[in-house]
Amino acid sequence: MRILHTSDWHIGRSFHGHSTLDALRGVLERLADQVRENDVDVVIVAGDVFDSAAPAAACYSLLTDTLAALSASGAQIIVTSGNHDSAARLGFQAALLRDGIHVVTDPLTVGIPITIADAHGPVHFYGIPFLEPALVRHLWPDAGLRSQHATIAHAMGLVRADLEARGGRSVAIAHCFAAGVEATAGVEREIRQGSLDVVALSAFDGPDYVALGHIHGRQQLSDRVRYAGAPLHYSFGEGDKPRGSWLVDLDADGLSSVTWLDLPVPRSLKTLRGTLDELLTDERFTDSEQAWVCAQYTDATPQLDPMRRLQARYPFCATVMHTPEGRRADDGLTYSRRVRAARSDAELVDAFLIHVREGEGASEHEARIVRDVIDERSLAEARA
Structure with missing residues (x-):
């Protein structure tokens, strides 16, 4: 069986005030092409389909078009909800979706697989929607769910118990921050702001492959536990990270191979540093003129109207930062x-x-x- 692992589409997110819908549409169209070109059997979307709990109408249109394109390629699709999604909105019509599109948003379905067969027999896909401990602990009152680790560990315990009874190959899907992620991987906004709740890698023992979402950069935590990252760059901190998805092959014995498929970058991201005059005139920045630009000017004092002046050269300059180099020596005088x-x-x-x-x-x-x-x-x- 061939599986494509993607996540964190964040449909509706803006980039420094600019809409990303058109760029994301083009990237997801290419992803659908890759599904068809590589004869993918199952597409996994591991959470954060939308960027907010109340997406605009255009966001639903993009999701509908993308799911239709993926389904038309012949692949089955499994979507789980992330922390940015409203589980109710994402899953409200799950029962009405066409055959082959599965949306997992109900915590009570954890441990109940979506089973898809290939020539070697069944593969059990265990979708785990984003589980906020405070919101789901009443569902399992005896489990003592006080952290994300405890919650995911409990969910994976349900997965392993069901898998032991069924047997066969399996894939788990979750949306969380797992131990071992690099600090520069493209960390979610809430994590950067301090709400770090790490899930130990051992929690994911059992399945042949674990498809994770929540981190915006590609990460391989082990041969069988990976993040695909977001299909677009959503911050300048992600600018040097590749965009794409994992192509996962299962054979009769389990995980066979995992390869990376690159997705196109609609517009590159560049962080430029120099004095304002250098940024406006220096030829070494010529190749960045059509990129998204974060301009860091190093003049000792703030300059007049830097954004307007920079956008004359860099029309896609998105943010300007005054970052003077060093500080003058203190002479001790008040x-x-x-x-x-x-x-x-x-x-x-x-x-x-x-x-x-x-x-x-x-x-x-x-x-x-x-x-x-x-x-x-x-x-x-x-x-x-």
């Missing part, structure tokens, strides 16, 4: 001491600029403007 030491209005202005610009006083051009303004004021006072 602002009040500088003010008291000023012997003229020009020195008083310079003391203020040093205070608010991290040690940088007036430039030669600025000092000339200050002198002109002071001279004009003195002349006006003399005439009065």
Whole structure:
């Protein structure tokens, strides 16, 4: 049996205020082509189909079109809900879907497989929707579910118990943060914000393959436990990570091989660093002019209207950051001491600029403007 493992489509997510629907549509169309070209039997979508619990109408249209294209290729499809999905909205018409499309959102179905046969016999697919411990512990009151690890471990215990009774080959599908993930793998927003709840790798013992979602970068935790990551780049931190899916082959004895299928990147992501003048003129940045750009300008002081100026060269500049290189040496003087030491209005202005610009006083051009303004004021006072 040939399986394609994908996840974290996040239909409806924006990228720094820009819609990603058209780009994602093109990528998912290519994924459907790959399913057909590689004679895939089963497509797994391991959670976070949508980016929010209440997606816009256009998001449902994209999901419908993609599922139809995948189904038309002859593959069966198994979709589980992630933490971004509303299980109710994603699964409300699961019973009405065409044959071969399975949507798993009900925690009470954990341990009940979707069984699909090939020439070697049945393969049992155990879908585990995202299980928030606080929301599901009442379903298993004796299990003491206080963490994601405890919850997934309990769910996998149900899977193993059913599998022991049935026998045969099996695949588990879950949406969680598993131990061993690299810190730079494209970590979900909630994890980066501190809600880290790690599931030990041993929790996934048993099945021939474990298809995980939740991490946006490709990860191989073992030969049989993997993340496919998201099909699009959703942050600049993911910019150097490949996009794609895992092509998993099962033979009569279980896992046979796993290979990576690349997906196209509609627009590359580049993080550029230099002074604002360098970013606007330097030829070494020419190949980034049509990329999504995160511009980090290193001038000592904030510059005027940097986004507008940068977008003249980089029309897809999405974010601008002021990241000055180093800090000027502290001379130990407080602002009040500088003010008291000023012997003229020009020195008083310079003391203020040093205070608010991290040690940088007036430039030669600025000092000339200050002198002109002071001279004009003195002349006006003399005439009065």
